[in-house]
Amino acid sequence: MKHGYEVLIIGGGVVGCAIARELSRYRVRAALLEKDADVGMGASCRNSGVLHAGFKYAPGSMQAAVSVRGNALMDDLCRDLKVKMKRIGKLTVALDAEDEPMLDHLKEQGEVNGVPGLEVIGRDRMQQIQKGVEGRRALYSPTSAIISPYNLTIGLAENALANGVDFHLGQKVTAIARQDGRWEVRTAAGDTFTAGVLVNAAGLFAADVCRMAGITGYEIYPCRGEYYILDRRLDGTVTALVYPAPKKNAPGWGTHLTPTVDGNILIGPTTEYLADPEDFACTTNIMARLRRDAQRLLPGIRMSDYIRNFAGTRAKQTPPEVGGSKDFVIEDRKDLEGFINLVGLESPGLTSAPAIAEMTVGMVKNHLALDPDPAFNPVRPGSRDFFWELSPEEKAERIAEDPDYGEIICRCEKITKREVLDAIRNPLGARTMVSFKYRARASMGRCQGGFCIPRIVRLLRDEFGWNPEDFLKRGADSPMFVGNMRPDKGGQAHER
Numbered sequence: 001m002k003h004g005y006e007v008l009i010i011g012g013g014v015v016g017c018a019i020a021r022e023l024s025r026y027r028v029r030a031a032l033l034e035k036d037a038d039v040g041m042g043a044s045c046r047n048s049g050v051l052h053a054g055f056k057y058a059p060g061s062m063q064a065a066v067s068v069r070g071n072a073l074m075d076d077l078c079r080d081l082k083v084k085m086k087r088i089g090k091l092t093v094a095l096d097a098e099d100e101p102m103l104d105h106l107k108e109q110g111e112v113n114g115v116p117g118l119e120v121i122g123r124d125r126m127q128q129i130q131k132g133v134e135g136r137r138a139l140y141s142p143t144s145a146i147i148s149p150y151n152l153t154i155g156l157a158e159n160a161l162a163n164g165v166d167f168h169l170g171q172k173v174t175a176i177a178r179q180d181g182r183w184e185v186r187t188a189a190g191d192t193f194t195a196g197v198l199v200n201a202a203g204l205f206a207a208d209v210c211r212m213a214g215i216t217g218y219e220i221y222p223c224r225g226e227y228y229i230l231d232r233r234l235d236g237t238v239t240a241l242v243y244p245a246p247k248k249n250a251p252g253w254g255t256h257l258t259p260t261v262d263g264n265i266l267i268g269p270t271t272e273y274l275a276d277p278e279d280f281a282c283t284t285n286i287m288a289r290l291r292r293d294a295q296r297l298l299p300g301i302r303m304s305d306y307i308r309n310f311a312g313t314r315a316k317q318t319p320p321e322v323g324g325s326k327d328f329v330i331e332d333r334k335d336l337e338g339f340i341n342l343v344g345l346e347s348p349g350l351t352s353a354p355a356i357a358e359m360t361v362g363m364v365k366n367h368l369a370l371d372p373d374p375a376f377n378p379v380r381p382g383s384r385d386f387f388w389e390l391s392p393e394e395k396a397e398r399i400a401e402d403p404d405y406g407e408i409i410c411r412c413e414k415i416t417k418r419e420v421l422d423a424i425r426n427p428l429g430a431r432t433m434v435s436f437k438y439r440a441r442a443s444m445g446r447c448q449g450g451f452c453i454p455r456i457v458r459l460l461r462d463e464f465g466w467n468p469e470d471f472l473k474r475g476a477d478s479p480m481f482v483g484n485m486r487p488d489k490g491g492q493a494h495e496r
């Protein structure tokens, strides 16, 4: 089939979805193409969920500009899209005398970048912010925050869709050509899409998309980070983000504890360069190392607190022998009319997404006159978590209106049948078990779906008439009941 648009976005990660949502403020025919069965299946839902303040990046760099602006945009955005976000602040800790000059350097750099409220604080203040934290001094950044990366990516996509952007899931772009002054994009599904403006937001595959358009000189080096997720039992033990002061040219921040907005704690991420950008497996030796680190960082942790592991891959532009990281590329190609290119958006791409979207739409305006759409509605419908956020009276009222609120499907996370049904009937039409999990949180608790997955399967069979072959975990290559799952991708820890 052939589809014509004014703007086409390749990639439904947080950046592509933020661009789609920003474009939906205007009267424009726009669409997003995503190769996977849902948005956010790449790095965007496989990360620490931290909104960085923006002090780590060199003044004048793209990373500094978009992280500081992105962070500042998040309060309004999260309110409008019903995204969970908490401004818990961060301590960047000097563990020894050698680390101390780094704190002053980061504070100065952050102030040049426009980061508000930075302070270097002593041990007592540090311990008031996070009980038990060890170290000599710390840089305190009050605008650092935690956010639900799934809520954000899905919220942006759903609001863009509601405001008129088309989403084409399961559409892997395989070829790009210039035809009669327009971009012509072909997909593995056999469809053709044309547009005057094409945006490359393909994350780990951005360099491949560049090559399809005839752009050379970009390379992505996938760098995996593995994590453990800890049970809600430990909710409240980590009250702020605590990171060790960074070492020069280190590829990441080192192992640290990150609380999530849902009451879990993440341990990780590690750094390991890989050939396959989508090898999301966790490995036994790294898991053992994370457990040792966790024991040191959080004494009192029990073996039964480790409920799950996962991995995400950073789209680095620097090879392992160079290390460190390179600045984001956000460019309106002068040599290719209407080609907007986003490459190497490794961390802090989650934080920066709304600002990258503003910048990208500014570039779209170089090619198209965009008139504001008076019908644009920034607010996404949605309600608070039934179990965790409503009072007993509000719960009783809801159940009286809709008895599906009275049936718990996920016992660990206390998710009701109504919430699961809403996730199943999501507006993007995503139909995998992971899509339902990211929307309703069912199966994210300590039993990891032992209780709720059979109930969700029954719901899908009874209410929607699904057959065994319709049940997919993440997409077409991961059938749940018929055929074989793709090996080694996102499974449990294994020997390496």
Ligand SMILES: Cc1cc2nc3c(=O)[nH]c(=O)nc-3n(C[C@H](O)[C@H](O)[C@H](O)COP(=O)(O)OP(=O)(O)OC[C@H]3O[C@@H](n4cnc5c(N)ncnc54)[C@H](O)[C@@H]3O)c2cc1C
Residues within 6 Å of the ligand: 010, 011, 012, 013, 014, 015, 016, 033, 034, 035, 036, 039, 040, 041, 042, 043, 044, 045, 046, 047, 048, 049, 050, 051, 052, 171, 172, 173, 174, 201, 202, 203, 204, 205, 206, 209, 224, 225, 226, 269, 311, 312, 313, 314, 315, 345, 346, 347, 348, 349, 350, 351, 352
């Ligand atoms: C371990 C880890 C921890 C991180 N922690 C943080 C953090 O705490 N805070 C922070 O700000 N950032 C963090 N990041 C970075 C952040 O996750 C990324 O910068 C961000 O998700 C990048 O978003 P994206 O949309 O560019 O890429 P992706 O999420 O990778 O999205 C790209 C999309 O393009 C699609 N695609 C690719 N090729 C094609 C094609 N040919 N056709 C159609 N679709 C295609 C992919 O399927 C994918 O959905 C972390 C990253 C990792 C890996």
